[in-house]
């Protein structure tokens with residue numbers, strides 16, 4: 001694609017927690033014609049996400065937390081999600097270990113990377129790296145809850161995989177990364 005894209009202007013519209021740019025570029029269509037377009041691009045870095053599953057008890061570890069952007073669209077309940085975090089200059093593997101301890105008080109042993117995915121590629125640069133890992137009750141070494149100083153107020157949930165999939169079906173789980181990992185664990189028969 002590189003010979004089909006010429007960036008004309010790259011302008012920062014907003015630089016706060018994240019960076020919002022407006023990029024104007026020429027794009028050579030498949031039929032050879034050039035077209036100029038402008039796209040807003042939201043950059044908040046990359047992230048990583050993990051779903052710990054207990055192969056013996058058939059449970060998964062999830063977290064529940066208030067998400068203002070979801071609330072603003074009318075989703076009043078806290079979001080039930082897989083454990084996730086922004087990379088903050090660390091590798092995806094180190095990030096999911098740190099986040100599993102901080103958010104869910106869970107020590108992660110061997111984690112398996114299962115795929116990477118852009119979650120909203122029309123406007124958001126973020127790519128998520130997805131992991132699963134077996135855990136047992138003995139790996140729950142802390143209370144979790146997240147970092148209160150950063151505004152995190154996280155509840156740890158431990159449903160069975162069946163219960164979690166039922167929550168996807170009835171709309172109690174509406175977070176894409178979480179649905180993807182629950183389905184991965186089901187498709188690969190990892191948690192019963």
Ligand SMILES: Nc1nc2c(ncn2[C@@H]2O[C@H](COP(=O)(O)OP(=O)(O)O[C@H]3O[C@H](CO)[C@@H](O)[C@H](O)[C@@H]3O)[C@@H](O)[C@H]2O)c(=O)[nH]1
Pocket residue numbers: 017018046047048049084085086087099126128150151152177
């Ligand atoms: N001050 C401030 N803090 C923010 C802002 N946005 C996020 N934060 C804080 O930054 C921290 C980010 O926490 P992480 O656990 O590292 O990230 P996350 O919010 O859980 O993000 C994960 O889930 C997202 C949603 O699915 C993913 O987009 C992301 O990649 C990651 O996987 C939280 O304390 C959050 O409150 C902001 O605009 N301003």
Ligand SMILES: [Mg+2]
Pocket residue numbers: 083084085086099103
């Ligand atoms: Mg998080």
